[in-house]
Amino acid sequence: xKLGQVESIDxxxxxxxxxxxxxRGVFVRVDELESAEQLTQRHLPDVPECDLPPNEYIWIDGAxxxxxxxxxxxxxxxxT
Amino acid sequence: MPQHDYVIDNAGGAAVRAxxxxxxxxxxxxNSGTAAPAALFPHMRYADTTAGVxxxxxxxxxxxxxxxxxxxxxxxxRASNIxxxxxxxxxxxxxxxxxxxxxxxxxxxxxxxWVRFIVPHTVAITVLGTLVRGPAEFTxxxxxxxxxxxxxxxxxxxxxxxxxxxxxxxxxxxxxxxTGKPVANWSHVLIQTGHSDxxxxxxxxxxxxxxxxxxxxxxxATGRVWQPxxxxxxxxxxxxxxxxxxxxxxxxADRGRCIVATAGVTIPSGVYVDGDSLAVYNxxxxxxxxxxxxxxxxxxAGTASTGNRALAQRGMATLWFxxxxxxxxxxxxxx
Numbered sequence: 132x133k134l135g136q137v138e139s140i141d142x143x144x145x146x147x148x149x150x151x152x153x154x155r156g157v158f159v160r161v162d163e164l165e166s167a168e169q170l171t172q173r174h175l176p177d178v179p180e181c182d183l184p185p186n187e188y189i190w191i192d193g194a195x196x197x198x199x200x201x202x203x204x205x206x207x208x209x210x211t
Numbered sequence: 212m213p214q215h216d217y218v219i220d221n222a223g224g225a226a227v228r229a230x231x232x233x234x235x236x237x238x239x240x241x242n243s244g245t246a247a248p249a250a251l252f253p254h255m256r257y258a259d260t261t262a263g264v265x266x267x268x269x270x271x272x273x274x275x276x277x278x279x280x281x282x283x284x285x286x287x288x289r290a291s292n293i294x295x296x297x298x299x300x301x302x303x304x305x306x307x308x309x310x311x312x313x314x315x316x317x318x319x320x321x322x323x324x325w326v327r328f329i330v331p332h333t334v335a336i337t338v339l340g341t342l343v344r345g346p347a348e349f350t351x352x353x354x355x356x357x358x359x360x361x362x363x364x365x366x367x368x369x370x371x372x373x374x375x376x377x378x379x380x381x382x383x384x385x386x387x388x389x390t391g392k393p394v395a396n397w398s399h400v401l402i403q404t405g406h407s408d409x410x411x412x413x414x415x416x417x418x419x420x421x422x423x424x425x426x427x428x429x430x431x432a433t434g435r436v437w438q439p440x441x442x443x444x445x446x447x448x449x450x451x452x453x454x455x456x457x458x459x460x461x462x463x464a465d466r467g468r469c470i471v472a473t474a475g476v477t478i479p480s481g482v483y484v485d486g487d488s489l490a491v492y493n494x495x496x497x498x499x500x501x502x503x504x505x506x507x508x509x510x511x512a513g514t515a516s517t518g519n520r521a522l523a524q525r526g527m528a529t530l531w532f533x534x535x536x537x538x539x540x541x542x543x544x545x546x
Binding site for chain 1: 216217218250251252253270271272273274275
């Protein structure tokens with residue numbers, strides 16, 4: 132390669148990780164997507180990692196809450 | 212294990228009261244236990260009694276963050292190495308003797324873990340492979356993948372020892388930069404300001420076989436690059452210009468020395484640079500030649516003459532290099 136010559140480098144496209152919710156808003160898993168175009172309304176790109184167990188936590192107001200706890204709170208509200 | 216799911220179940224009065232008391236106890240004791248609580252909430256605290264750290268859930272409730280140690284001891288005197296663990300985060304280690312400090316793996320210590328070191332002037336400790344002689348104060352930080360030095364208040368930090376110490380310090384380009392020179396058993400001092408691998412400036416002085424060498428690091432887009440060692444001075448008490456026994460053609464190592472010759476000496480081209488100097492002493496009872504090597508212009512000071520010169524018996528000549536291809540020679544007994 133000559134001085135000043137720029138070597139081309141194949142840069143792999145950046146992959147996107149995002150937490151996936153089901154239609155109730157319950158955490159399912161973390162998806163790794165090829166591009167931002169593959170994000171859906173059920174993805175949370177601001178949550179690229181999550182150590183919670185699947186199907187036990189619901190996304191409410193920017194955080195995950197225990198599903199059982201949230202259901203109990205909702206039931207208590209309905210009863211009062 | 213005072214932990215709770217923070218759900219008060221439907222039950223009779225006594226059972227509900229017991230459930231409430233259990234929930235309050237979990238709150239009061241920071242959900243302490245040997246394992247994390249089963250029900251996790253945003254910003255929830257958890258005293259991990261296995262690791263010895265208090266942890267907190269992040270705002271999204273998607274991960275734990277180590278917050279502080281559960282230990283009482285924040286300032287520790289150490290005379291020997293005890294591996295530093297997650298529970299040692301934010302502590303001050305005051306070394307009272309010389310030892311080599313070890314750390315748990317960065318992935319275990321986690322992002323944000325750090326400790327501070329105090330090294331008195333009578334002590335030297337090895338941290339991350341670098342020998343640090345007191346007095347010194349610095350911190351070691353972990354980003355979850357690597358460890359790094361941070362001098363206190365960005366004050367210059369001086370480390371010293373043998374070159375072997377330096378090659379093990381993570382500055383592994385040392386041996387590559389010491390072109391043509393031995394690297395073992397050099398004494399050196401490393402002065403650096405700034406932060407770890409982002410040092411604002413680094414200077415390195417090394418002493419080897421009566422010669423003082425200097426180099427500095429430059430920082431560009433590719434990171435730190437050490438410039439080649441430059442021989443800057445001799446360091447031998449009472450000897451300002453040390454002698455050289457080179458015979459035949461002068462060598463790069465003769466820079467700053469006096470070649471004690473009994474036969475002709477050739478001054479080569481392309482070996483020395485602007486500002487270099489050396490001397491030749493004729494240690495014989497007969498005239499010898501100081502010869503202009505191929506590609507070199509050897510000028511006789513005070514004249515327009517160039518080329519080979521004769522140096523009379525016991526004569527002494529000094530050469531100063533204006534460039535790698537041009538030298539000026541002057542002296543007693545020189546024609």
